Amino acid sequence: MINRIYRNALRSLAVLLVLMSFQVTAQAQGEDLIQTLTSQLGISGEQATGGAGALFDYAKKNLSTDDFASIAKGIPAMDSMLMMAPEPENSSAMAKAGDMLGGTDSSLGGMAGLAASFESLGLNADMVNKFVPIVSDYVGKMSGDQAMQLLQGLF
Numbered sequence: 405m406i407n408r409i410y411r412n413a414l415r416s417l418a419v420l421l422v423l424m425s426f427q428v429t430a431q432a433q434g435e436d437l438i439q440t441l442t443s444q445l446g447i448s449g450e451q452a453t454g455g456a457g458a459l460f461d462y463a464k465k466n467l468s469t470d471d472f473a474s475i476a477k478g479i480p481a482m483d484s485m486l487m488m489a490p491e492p493e494n495s496s497a498m499a500k501a502g503d504m505l506g507g508t509d510s511s512l513g514g515m516a517g518l519a520a521s522f523e524s525l526g527l528n529a530d531m532v533n534k535f536v537p538i539v540s541d542y543v544g545k546m547s548g549d550q551a552m553q554l555l556q557g558l559f
Contacts, residue, residue, distance in 0.1 A: 435481070436542070437481070437538075437542045438452045438453055438481075440542070441455065441456065441535065441538055441539075445531070445534055445535075447527065447531075450488070450525070451526060451527055453485055453488040454488045454489060454490050454521075454525045455521075455522060455527060455531065455532075455535050456535065457484075457485035457486050457490075458489040458521040458522060458525075459518070459532075459535055459536065459539050459555075460475075460479075460482060460485055460489070460539075461486055461489040462514060462517075462518050462558065463475060463554075463555055463558055464476075465514070466514060466558055467554060467558070471554050474547060474548075474550065474551045474554065475547055475551040475554060476547075477547055477551075478543070478546035478547030478548070478551070479542075479543065479546055479547065480546075489521065490521045490524040490525055491521070491524075515532075518532055532559075536555075539555070540552050540555050540556050
């Protein structure tokens, strides 16, 4: 009886350790993107996470549910990056101009909102163009070439 309890406890512990290793691996892979952005662009982790989240949020709003799911499937930290994406401030002149040209659903309006999100992180609008290839490469590695092409097609 004690042997059975001991074996069951060991199995439970082994399952728990395997699950924890998957979680740690997923977090590390998500952090790889953030570390790459911070080191290559000389920005803070908060700016990197928020900027990546803003790009993914833009993709989520401008792709079909299935297309976005193909991007998101391989990105372990997608939910946390989306949560860190800043809401664009409509006070910026660029966002207002984009709204006048067609609102946030149009390509110009949506890109203006994305630029405004970056501005709220203390990044200039030009940083969007620096984020896109890094994030796209990461998506290609994690979710495949088709997902990378979907993301690149938005920008």
